[in-house]
Amino acid sequence: MNKKQLFDQIRAKASYLCVGLDSDIHKIPEHLRKADDPLFEFNKQIIDATIDYAVAYKPNIAFYEAHGLKGWESLMKTIAYLPDDVFIIADAKRGDIGNTSKMYARAFFEQMNCDAITVAPYMGEDSVKPFLDFPEKWVILLALTSNAGGKDFQNLALTEGDQLYERVLKKSQDWGSDEELMYVVGATKAEALTNIRQIVPNHFLLVPGVGEQGGSLSEVSRHGLNSECGLLVNSSRGIIYADGSKSFASVAGSKARELQQEMANYLEKYC
Numbered sequence: 001m002n003k004k005q006l007f008d009q010i011r012a013k014a015s016y017l018c019v020g021l022d023s024d025i026h027k028i029p030e031h032l033r034k035a036d037d038p039l040f041e042f043n044k045q046i047i048d049a050t051i052d053y054a055v056a057y058k059p060n061i062a063f064y065e066a067h068g069l070k071g072w073e074s075l076m077k078t079i080a081y082l083p084d085d086v087f088i089i090a091d092a093k094r095g096d097i098g099n100t101s102k103m104y105a106r107a108f109f110e111q112m113n114c115d116a117i118t119v120a121p122y123m124g125e126d127s128v129k130p131f132l133d134f135p136e137k138w139v140i141l142l143a144l145t146s147n148a149g150g151k152d153f154q155n156l157a158l159t160e161g162d163q164l165y166e167r168v169l170k171k172s173q174d175w176g177s178d179e180e181l182m183y184v185v186g187a188t189k190a191e192a193l194t195n196i197r198q199i200v201p202n203h204f205l206l207v208p209g210v211g212e213q214g215g216s217l218s219e220v221s222r223h224g225l226n227s228e229c230g231l232l233v234n235s236s237r238g239i240i241y242a243d244g245s246k247s248f249a250s251v252a253g254s255k256a257r258e259l260q261q262e263m264a265n266y267l268e269k270y271c
């Protein structure tokens, strides 16, 4: 999916919501655990309930890999079930020497037909570039992550003055354009968004950390929205585990709708 198509979807649904499919066999409702493929059954019902309110879905690969072959099957079935007009992010946090990155890219872009993959920038240009060789596919580079430990490296001041995350934003612009590169910025770091928007005014940002991690959708939207929206805000546990009973899907749908309605207001106000 290209940037225009993504923005068209955002306008059509008045939403920049990404639903995180961090589907954990120990957290899904009891009655689904007896199904043939419990993770897929859970995801299917979550997708059906939230599809009108979300433009993107982000399966977190760890939750599937943890189950070996069966988990990969649940993941592939989930991706195949998602309609073509939603943006699919493989949250895989990959990145390795060039020939290995190329194989990761083929796995997630060709085998699984995802639109985007999260990539760690730590190994530098030749580890990121192979992911950028695929037309209309996206690299989402970790810049300023939502977790407390992110500051151990990302906020370190370099001798030239930038913090490390700022250097990631600046340097990576030599590798690809805003038609193929996005950045992860945690909702818990909303205070940095004004500065980030000065460095990357036009790029899309994937913003996880609203809901369970306590980030504010209002703050993120106020400081992060640009004229083409420029945001995909993810919530995983706050939607998919909002209710643990047989009503889990309809409660997930209501949670997604609440976020979408808030987003519709912000789009009107700031975009």
Ligand SMILES: O=C(O)c1cc(=O)[nH]c(=O)n1[C@@H]1O[C@H](COP(=O)(O)O)[C@@H](O)[C@H]1O
Binding pocket: 020, 022, 060, 091, 118, 144, 145, 146, 147, 184, 185, 186, 208, 209, 210, 211, 212, 213, 234, 235, 236, 237, 238
């Ligand atoms: O790359 C990510 O998606 C990510 C980056 C980051 O900085 N923080 C972060 O929480 N995430 C992911 O976003 C999701 C957040 O989940 P919830 O906190 O349950 O909404 C998880 O899948 C995390 O792995």
